[in-house]
Amino acid sequence: MDGIEQKDTEEEAPSVIDRYYTRWYRADMKGKPCEDHCILQHSNRICVVTLAETHPILQSGRTIKSINYQISDGCSRLNNKVSGKSKRGGQFLTDFAPLCRITCTDETEYTIYSCIRGRLLEVNENILKTPTLLLERPSTEGYIAVILPKFEESKSITENLLSREEFESVVSKRNVAESQPS
Amino acid sequence: MLPLKEKDKPIVQKLLSAGCCARCILRFCCIRVQATYRRPQQVGPIRHTHTHTFAGLTVTRLPLREKGLVLDKDDIIPLKEAFKWIMQGLVSKELGGASALEVGVEFTHKETDADCHFLATVCPDCFKPAKNKQSVFTRMAVVKALEKISDVKFLRHFPCPPTQPSSCCSPQGVQCLHLSVFVAGRYNKFCRSLPQTPWLIDGERRMESSVEELIAAPVLSTFRAEGFNFSSSGREDVDVRTLGNGRPFAMELLNPHRSRLSRMEMKQLQQTINESSDKIRVRDLQIVTRDAMSRMKEGEEEKTKSYTALVWTRRPIQREDISFIGDIKELTLDQKTPLRVLHRRALAVRQRVVHSMNVHFLDPHHFHLRLKTQAGTYIKEFVHGDFGRTKPNLCELLRTDADILELDVESVDVDWPPAIPE
Numbered sequence: 001m002d003g004i005e006q007k008d009t010e011e012e013a014p015s016v017i018d019r020y021y022t023r024w025y026r027a028d029m030k031g032k033p034c035e036d037h038c039i040l041q042h043s044n045r046i047c048v049v050t051l052a053e054t055h056p057i058l059q060s061g062r063t064i065k066s067i068n069y070q071i072s073d074g075c076s077r078l079n080n081k082v083s084g085k086s087k088r089g090g091q092f093l094t095d096f097a098p099l100c101r102i103t104c105t106d107e108t109e110y111t112i113y114s115c116i117r118g119r120l121l122e123v124n125e126n127i128l129k130t131p132t133l134l135l136e137r138p139s140t141e142g143y144i145a146v147i148l149p150k151f152e153e154s155k156s157i158t159e160n161l162l163s164r165e166e167f168e169s170v171v172s173k174r175n176v177a178e179s180q181p182s
Numbered sequence: 183m184l185p186l187k188e189k190d191k192p193i194v195q196k197l198l199s200a201g202c203c204a205r206c207i208l209r210f211c212c213i214r215v216q217a218t219y220r221r222p223q224q225v226g227p228i229r230h231t232h233t234h235t236f237a238g239l240t241v242t243r244l245p246l247r248e249k250g251l252v253l254d255k256d257d258i259i260p261l262k263e264a265f266k267w268i269m270q271g272l273v274s275k276e277l278g279g280a281s282a283l284e285v286g287v288e289f290t291h292k293e294t295d296a297d298c299h300f301l302a303t304v305c306p307d308c309f310k311p312a313k314n315k316q317s318v319f320t321r322m323a324v325v326k327a328l329e330k331i332s333d334v335k336f337l338r339h340f341p342c343p344p345t346q347p348s349s350c351c352s353p354q355g356v357q358c359l360h361l362s363v364f365v366a367g368r369y370n371k372f373c374r375s376l377p378q379t380p381w382l383i384d385g386e387r388r389m390e391s392s393v394e395e396l397i398a399a400p401v402l403s404t405f406r407a408e409g410f411n412f413s414s415s416g417r418e419d420v421d422v423r424t425l426g427n428g429r430p431f432a433m434e435l436l437n438p439h440r441s442r443l444s445r446m447e448m449k450q451l452q453q454t455i456n457e458s459s460d461k462i463r464v465r466d467l468q469i470v471t472r473d474a475m476s477r478m479k480e481g482e483e484e485k486t487k488s489y490t491a492l493v494w495t496r497r498p499i500q501r502e503d504i505s506f507i508g509d510i511k512e513l514t515l516d517q518k519t520p521l522r523v524l525h526r527r528a529l530a531v532r533q534r535v536v537h538s539m540n541v542h543f544l545d546p547h548h549f550h551l552r553l554k555t556q557a558g559t560y561i562k563e564f565v566h567g568d569f570g571r572t573k574p575n576l577c578e579l580l581r582t583d584a585d586i587l588e589l590d591v592e593s594v595d596v597d598w599p600p601a602i603p604e
Contacts, residue, residue, distance in 0.1 A: 015583075015585060016566050016585055020522065042521055042522065044522060044523075044524075044525040044526075045525060046521055046524055046525055048521065048569065082528075082529050083528065084528050085526065085527060085528050087528075087529065121524065121529055122518075122529065124569075124570075126570050133570070140567070140569050140570065141567070141569060141570035143569050146521065146524070148524075148525065
């Protein structure tokens with residue numbers, strides 16, 4: 001195998017996410033302050049819905065009481081079943097389709113939304129068993145769901161989303177607003 | 183003497199009155215003696231001089247007309263067989279026994295074109311329109327519908343025996359192709375930016391060349407073939423090298439104008455390929471038979487593969503921290519379809535076994551991981567965990583974030599094709 005260049009032990013190689021995914025953001029989802037979602041879009045158009053680092057669930061040392069994928073009487077995301085290469089049978093989602101409801105131990109409740117149009121492929125059942133995954137590793141093992149946009153829409157779904165730079169500027173404006181003397 | 187018996191007499195008479203020709207009568211009586219088809223006059227005891235009209239010969243209509251004649255017999259001789267028994271000898275005599283050829287003959291018969299359309303009303307679920315089909319009435323669909331339809335229903339729509347056609351079918355042309363030649367070998371890939379097959383998106387090439395094109399070019403020109411189908415025992419990603427003895431592959435050469443090469447010439451061809459590029463290398467190049475293709479696909483499912491991975495860890499490690507990995511044997515993984523291939527594969531969980539591993543420490547953030555695994559194991563996902571969708575994974579075992587920087591295939595443990603000593 002080729003030798004590796006001397007790497008500073010502090011330096012990190014680009015992660016799997018950096019190499020294959022683009023980060024897109026939806027800030028203040030449904031008008032609720034800071035309920036930011038991060039969509040990881042793979043180069044093959046598959047999208048992973050995750051909480052952005054700024055989401056309230058990840059702040060103030062909150063812990064999770066329950067996660068519920070039953071979003072209405074007739075619909076549980078856990079019942080989603082896809083079959084075959086074309087993923088027939090997956091629930092079709094629009095931007096504001098709820099994926100799950102999360103209740104924290106301080107009784108605050110949050111709904112996580114799809115943010116993009118597409119077919120639901122799977123929801124993360126690991127966080128039902130181990131909710132701490134969501135708190136400790138929200139961008140990887142603590143993902144919420146995997147969605148496959150329609151082929152024709154794979155470029156247009158990002159039109160309503162913010163790029164990383166745009167999101168960072170939105171967040172820094174919030175921090176400025178907060179620190180303004182009222 | 184004809185092999186027709188007394189019990190066949192009533193069948194023969196019924197068929198004759200329906201206008202059936204001599205050869206088809208033989209077919210419906212399940213006569214397997216090929217020579218009788220070449221002497222149609224002697225349908226004894228009744229002498230018959232009418233020549234064969236190939237009525238209802240075309241692919242879709244034939245099963246229909248045969249059902250109209252014979253509702254319930256499985257062992258009648260298929261028309262294609264009888265046709266071959268008659269024509270094969272005559273054609274090869276004309277060609278003077280030249281090299282192996284595949285001759286294709288096509289006929290149309292406008293009169294009976296619409297005969298089978300009634301099936302669509304009776305069994306609509308057999309005839310679903312699909313993107314690439316010109317007509318819904320494919321042979322498969324018609325055969326399926328004929329199996330489903332009850333005899334009673336069939337007789338309501340189609341006469342038994344069928345009406346005699348008034349015209350002959352017309353030949354659309356004859357195609358002559360050389361029989362394919364199959365070339366097999368093993369290939370090495372030394373480049374980390376070479377796809378196995380051409381990488382095109384929307385008709386635009388995304389990466390230069392490919393393993394199959396580099397191997398095919400000299401082979402096609404040596405055999406003077408018009409095209410090829412490349413197949414191999416598994417595949418590696420663009421950025422993965424294939425070392426060791428290499429990966430078995432086989433190529434079908436289409437319509438080759440040259441079909442025989444001596445051992446020396448094959449060796450020469452192998453050398454030509456190896457000299458043409460330093461990105462790949464070929465060995466054990468040889469001509470094989472058609473069923474070789476399936477031998478090679480065996481390897482894909484059943485055999486083991488060995489790899490070396492360059493692993494990066496977030497937390498600093500020491501030699502002792504990773505030595506336990508060498509003791510792990512027969513580790514069963516549950517791998518959900520990796521996200522990076524999920525757009526073209528079904529979502530499923532696959533169980534795969536990592537038979538053994540060993541490690542070679544490099545520095546506090548890097549080590550080499552050697553693995554021997556079951557065919558079909560996704561190595562990259564075993565290392566980084568794929569969002570926790572492969573369990574167990576190396577991150578869990580080492581209790582740190584880990585990533586794979588480089589991967590090499592060290593061996594594909596399939597003992598085919600046979601090795602050719604250099």
